[in-house]
Amino acid sequence: MQMPIPDAAVMARKARVVERLLGVLPADAVIYEERETKAYECDALTAYRCPPMVAVLPSSTQEVSDVLRICHEEGVPVVPRGSGTSLAGGALPTADCVILGVARMNDVIETDYDNRLIRVQTGRTNLSVTGAVETDGFFYAPDPSSQLACAIAGNIAMNSGGAHCLKYGVTTNNLLGVKMVMMDGEVIEIGGGHMDAGGLDLLGVICGSEGQLGVVTEAILRILPKPEGARPVLMGFDDTVVAGACVSDIIKAGVLPVAIEFMDRPCIEATEAFAKAGYPMCEALLIVEVEGSVAEIDHQLRLIMEIARRHNPVELRESKSAEESGKIWLGRKSAFGAMGQINDYMCLDGTIPVSSLPLVLRRIGEMSDEFGLKVGNVFHAGDGNMHPLILFDANKPGDLELCEEFGAEILKLCVEVGGCLTGEHGVGIEKRDLMHVQYAPADLEAQMAVKDVFDPGWLLNPAKVFPLDASDARRGLALAAE
Amino acid sequence: MQVVTEQELAEQIAGASGPLSVRGGGTRGMAPAGEVLSTAGLSGITLYEPGAMTMVAQAGTPVAQIEAALAEENQRLAFEPMDHRGLIGTQGEPTIGGVFAANVSGPRRISVGAARDFLLGVRFVDGQGTVIKNGGRVMKNVTGYDLVKLMAGSFGTLGVLSEVSFKVLPRPETQGSLILHGLDDARAVGAMSRAMGSPFEVSGACHDSQSGQTVLRVEGFEASVAYRLEQLRGVLNAGGSEMVMLDADASETFWHDQRQVQSFQGTDGDIWRLSCKPSDAPELAAKAGAEAHLFDWAGGLIWLRMAAGTDLRARLGGFDGHATLLRGDTQTKARLGVFQLESAGVARLTAGLRARFDPKGVFNAGLMDAAA
Numbered sequence: 001m002q003m004p005i006p007d008a009a010v011m012a013r014k015a016r017v018v019e020r021l022l023g024v025l026p027a028d029a030v031i032y033e034e035r036e037t038k039a040y041e042c043d044a045l046t047a048y049r050c051p052p053m054v055a056v057l058p059s060s061t062q063e064v065s066d067v068l069r070i071c072h073e074e075g076v077p078v079v080p081r082g083s084g085t086s087l088a089g090g091a092l093p094t095a096d097c098v099i100l101g102v103a104r105m106n107d108v109i110e111t112d113y114d115n116r117l118i119r120v121q122t123g124r125t126n127l128s129v130t131g132a133v134e135t136d137g138f139f140y141a142p143d144p145s146s147q148l149a150c151a152i153a154g155n156i157a158m159n160s161g162g163a164h165c166l167k168y169g170v171t172t173n174n175l176l177g178v179k180m181v182m183m184d185g186e187v188i189e190i191g192g193g194h195m196d197a198g199g200l201d202l203l204g205v206i207c208g209s210e211g212q213l214g215v216v217t218e219a220i221l222r223i224l225p226k227p228e229g230a231r232p233v234l235m236g237f238d239d240t241v242v243a244g245a246c247v248s249d250i251i252k253a254g255v256l257p258v259a260i261e262f263m264d265r266p267c268i269e270a271t272e273a274f275a276k277a278g279y280p281m282c283e284a285l286l287i288v289e290v291e292g293s294v295a296e297i298d299h300q301l302r303l304i305m306e307i308a309r310r311h312n313p314v315e316l317r318e319s320k321s322a323e324e325s326g327k328i329w330l331g332r333k334s335a336f337g338a339m340g341q342i343n344d345y346m347c348l349d350g351t352i353p354v355s356s357l358p359l360v361l362r363r364i365g366e367m368s369d370e371f372g373l374k375v376g377n378v379f380h381a382g383d384g385n386m387h388p389l390i391l392f393d394a395n396k397p398g399d400l401e402l403c404e405e406f407g408a409e410i411l412k413l414c415v416e417v418g419g420c421l422t423g424e425h426g427v428g429i430e431k432r433d434l435m436h437v438q439y440a441p442a443d444l445e446a447q448m449a450v451k452d453v454f455d456p457g458w459l460l461n462p463a464k465v466f467p468l469d470a471s472d473a474r475r476g477l478a479l480a481a482e
Numbered sequence: 483m484q485v486v487t488e489q490e491l492a493e494q495i496a497g498a499s500g501p502l503s504v505r506g507g508g509t510r511g512m513a514p515a516g517e518v519l520s521t522a523g524l525s526g527i528t529l530y531e532p533g534a535m536t537m538v539a540q541a542g543t544p545v546a547q548i549e550a551a552l553a554e555e556n557q558r559l560a561f562e563p564m565d566h567r568g569l570i571g572t573q574g575e576p577t578i579g580g581v582f583a584a585n586v587s588g589p590r591r592i593s594v595g596a597a598r599d600f601l602l603g604v605r606f607v608d609g610q611g612t613v614i615k616n617g618g619r620v621m622k623n624v625t626g627y628d629l630v631k632l633m634a635g636s637f638g639t640l641g642v643l644s645e646v647s648f649k650v651l652p653r654p655e656t657q658g659s660l661i662l663h664g665l666d667d668a669r670a671v672g673a674m675s676r677a678m679g680s681p682f683e684v685s686g687a688c689h690d691s692q693s694g695q696t697v698l699r700v701e702g703f704e705a706s707v708a709y710r711l712e713q714l715r716g717v718l719n720a721g722g723s724e725m726v727m728l729d730a731d732a733s734e735t736f737w738h739d740q741r742q743v744q745s746f747q748g749t750d751g752d753i754w755r756l757s758c759k760p761s762d763a764p765e766l767a768a769k770a771g772a773e774a775h776l777f778d779w780a781g782g783l784i785w786l787r788m789a790a791g792t793d794l795r796a797r798l799g800g801f802d803g804h805a806t807l808l809r810g811d812t813q814t815k816a817r818l819g820v821f822q823l824e825s826a827g828v829a830r831l832t833a834g835l836r837a838r839f840d841p842k843g844v845f846n847a848g849l850m851d852a853a854a
Contacts, residue, residue: 112761113679114672114675114679114760114761115675115759115760115761116678116679137679137681138679158624159624159628161622161624165621165622166621169595169599170622170624172599172628172631173595173599182827186827188825188827188828188831189824189825189827190824190825190827190828191824192759192802192803192824193758193759193762193802193803194757194758194759194782194802194803194804195591195592195596195757195779195782195783196585196587196596196598196635196757197635197804197824198757198803198804198805198806198821198822198823198824199804199821199822199823199824199828199829199832199850200632200635200636200639200640200828200831200832200835200850201585201598201631201632201634201635201636202632202828202831202832203631204598204628204630204631204632204634205627205628205629205631205632207628207631208624208627208628209627209628225678225679225680225681226681227681228681247533248533248534249533251532251533251534251535251652252532252533252555252556252652253652254556254652254653254654254655255652256651256652292706293706293709293710293713295705295706295709296702296703296705296706296709299703299705299706300703351620351621351622351623352620353531353534353536353619353620354531354533354534355531355533355534380622383620383621383622384534384620384621384622385620385621385622418618418619418620419618419620420618420620420623420625421625422623422624422625423620423622423623423624424622424624425624426624427624427625427626431625435625435626438618438625438626439615439625439626440615442612442613442614443614443615443616443626444626446608446612446614446616446629446839447616447626447627447629449835449838449839450627450629450632450835450838451627452838453831453834453835453837453838454831454834465626465627466626
C-alpha cells in the first residue's frame with residue numbers, strides 16, 4: 001500500500017502553521033511534539049501508521065472553521081478524524097498533514113421528541129446518542145459493532161451500517177441535516193428538521209464521502225421509538241446452500257426480521273471455544289430476530305420456524321427469555337474476539353447479492369486452501385453484507401501481504417457476482433487500489449468531479465478512496481498551486 | 483428524440499446541438515425548453531430477485547408494469563410513489579426513471595423512507611454523452627461516493643438515467659386505519675406526533691383541515707394490526723376526540739386517494755408542496771392563507787391550494803424546509819421558480835455540480851436554478 005510522498009515544502013512550514021493554529025485554538029488543543037502526535041498515527045487499521053505533522057482538537061464549529069481556513073491558506077492537507085475506529089484506514093495521517101479530531105465536540109444540542117430528532121455535535125459517540133434519549137423510550141437506529149467508541153462524524157463519513165439495517169437502514173437513511181465546514185472555512189447548513197432536499201440531494205452525497213468534502217460538526221439525526229420487545233431464534237443447518245435458501249424463503253414470506261445473522265463452521269468452532277454459547281456444530285448457523293409486542297413476536301417466530309423446518313435444520317432454538325436471547329447473541333457478538341484469540345485477522349466487508357451466497361462461500365473455501373490461510377465467515381445475511389475474517393500471523397514475514405492478496409481476491413469475487421467492495425466500512429486506503437475493479441475510469445472521474453466542486457484544492461483527506469494514479473493529477477495541481 | 487438503447491441515448495446527448503428537455507413519462511408537466519429527449523423507449527425489467535428484495539429496470543419502464551410484476555410476488559414499492567396525472571392534469575405514463583429522478587415518495591415516506599432511500603444503483607449519461615454507473619444492486623454499498631442519492635431528485639439536470647436498481651419490500655398481509663374527528667391543525671399535529679412516537683409502527687399519518695379528519699394507518703399481520711390499532715386508540719384517547727376504525731378495504735381506498743391527493747384534483751389554482759418540520763406545520767399553514775391545505779407525513783408535508791400566481795415563499799419568509807410549486811402556469815413557474823434551494827452555500831455547490839456534470843448546459847436548462 002502506497003501513500004503519496006509527503007510535501008517537504010509543507011513540512012518546512014510546520015513552525016508557522018503551528019503558530020497560526022495556536023492563535024485560534026487553546027494551547028492544549030494543538031499537538032505538535034513528535035512524541036505526542038504519535039497517538040494519532042493510525043486508526044483501527046493498525047497495519048499502517050504514520051504520525052501527522054500536527055493534530056488539533058477544536059471545541060466548536062468556529063474553531064474548526066478557523067483551522068480549515070488556516071490550513072487552506074497554508075496549503076496543508078487535513079485528515080478529519082472521529083474516534084479513529086475506521087477499519088479501512090479512513091483516518092490514516094500523512095507526515096505533512098494536520099489531523100482534525102472532533103472528539104471534544106460531543107454535546108447534545110437539542111432533543112425534539114415531537115419531531116423525532118436529535119441535534120448533536122459529531123464527536124459524540126454512536127451509542128451515547130441512544131444514551132441521551134433511551135430513558136424517554138427512543139433510540140438511534142444505526143448500530144455499527146464499534147458503537148461504544150465510534151463517533152457520529154465517522155459514521156457520517158463512512159455511511160456506517162450495523163446489524164439491524166435490514167429494517168432501519170444505514171446512516172444515510174437516518175440523517176436529516178448537517179452543519180459542515182468547507183475546506184476554505186465557510187460554514188454551510190444542509191437539511192434540517194424537514195425531510196428531503198429542496199434542490200439537489202447534497203446531504204446524500206456528503207454522507208459516505210469519507211471526510212473528503214467537508215468537516216461535519218453538527219448532525220440532525222432521526223430517533224425512533226423503541227419497539228416493545230425483540231426475540232431471536234437460532235437455527236443450524238448442515239449445508240450453507242440450504243441456509244441461504246432458508247433466508248430467501250423467510251424474506252419472500254413477507255416477514256421482515258430486524259436482523260438475520262449468518263456464521264459458518266470455522267466461525268462457529270472459534271466462537272464456541274471462546275464464548276461457549278452452546279452453538280450446534282454445523283455448516284451454517286442463522287440468528288433471526290424479530291420485534292414487536294409479545295403476541296407479534298410469537299406470531300412472526302412461528303412463521304419463521306415453520307419455514308426453517310421445511311429446510312430440515314439440525315437445530316432450531318427459539319429464545320423464551322431475555323437470558324436465552326442473550327445466550328443466542330453471545331457467540332455472534334464475540335465472533336471477532338474469538339477469531340482474534342486464534343490469530344491476527346483481517347476483516348473484510350464486501351457485499352453480495354443474497355442469491356450468490358452459496359457460490360461465494362464455496363469459492364472462499366477453495367481460496368482458503370490455495371492461500372493456506374484460514375477464514376471464518378460472519379455475515380449480515382438479510383442484506384448480503386459479508387464479513388470474512390482472514391487469519392494471519394503479523395509476526396511472520398510476508399503473511400500480511402499474503403492475507404491482503406487473499407482479501408483482494410475475495411473482494412474481486414464479490415464484485416464479479418454483482419456485489420461491491422465495501423458494504424459499511426468504507427474504502428479508505430484499504431480498498432482504494434481496488435476501486436478499478438468495481439468502477440470504470442469514467443465512473444471514478446464522475447465521483448472525483450464532486451470533490452473538485454467541494455474541495456477544489458484536494459486538501460481534505462486527499463490520498464483516500466480513489467486510486468493514487470487516478471487522483472494524481474488533481475493532487476499534483478494542489479501542489480503546483482502553492 | 484426517442485432512443486431504445488443506452489448507447490443511442492449517449493450518442494444523442496453527445497451530438498446535441500441545443501438544449502434538451504429530458505422526459506420520462508411527461509406526467510409532471512415540467513416541460514423545460516428544448517428538444518424533447520424521451521427515455522420511454524428504454525423499457526423493461528432487467529432483473530428481479532424477490533428473495534433478495536431487489537429489482538433492476540430500464541429507466542423508461544412504466545411504473546404500472548413494475549408494480550404488476552411486484553404484486554405477483556406479493557411485494558411492492560414501499561415508498562408509495564404518487565401518480566401525478568390526476569393532480570396536474572397531464573397525460574402520459576409514469577416511468578420508474580421519472581419516479582427516481584424526481585424522488586417521488588408518498589404517505590409511507592414517514593415510516594420507510596423516500597424513493598432515494600430505496601434506490602441502490604444507477605446508470606446514467608452525463609451532459610457530454612459519457613455513460614456513468616454508481617452504486618449497484620446490493621442493499622449495503624459504501625464503495626465510493628453516493629452519486630445514487632445525488633441523481634435521485636436531480637430532475638435530469640445532472641444526467642439522464644438509463645437504468646435503475648432498487649430495493650422492494652414484502653406487501654403486508656393487511657392494514658387498518660384509525661380516524662380522529664374534529665381536531666384543529668395544532669391538535670392534529672400533536673396527535674400524529676404522539677402516534678409516530680409510539681412503538682406501534684404507524685405507516686401513514688395525515689390530516690385534512692377542511693374535513694377535520696386525522697387518519698393513521700397501520701400495516702402488517704392481521705392480529706398485529708388489530709392489536710396496534712387498539713393500542714393507538716389508547717395512546718390518543720387523552721385527546722378526547724371521537725375515533726372510528728377503517729377496515730382493510732376502506733383503509734386501502736382512503737390511502738390510495740391520499741397518495742394521489744384526490745381532494746385537490748379537478749380544482750383551480752396553483753398547487754404547492756411544502757416540506758417542513760412537523761411541529762411548524764400549523765403556523766406555516768396559517769401564514770400561507772391557502773384556499774385549502776392538507777397535512778401528510780405527520781405534518782412534515784403540507785399540500786397547499788393557492789390562488790393562481792400567489793408567491794407562497796414571500797408569505798412564509800424563512801423556515802426550516804422548502805416549498806415546491808407543483809402545479810402552476812408557465813409564467814408563474816418562471817417568475818417564482820419551481821424549486822427552493824436552502825441557502826447560498828447550497829446554491830453555489832449546486833451550480834458547481836451542474837457545471838461539472840453538464841458543462842454545456844444541455845439538460846433541462848433553468849429547471850432547478852431557483853433563487854436561493
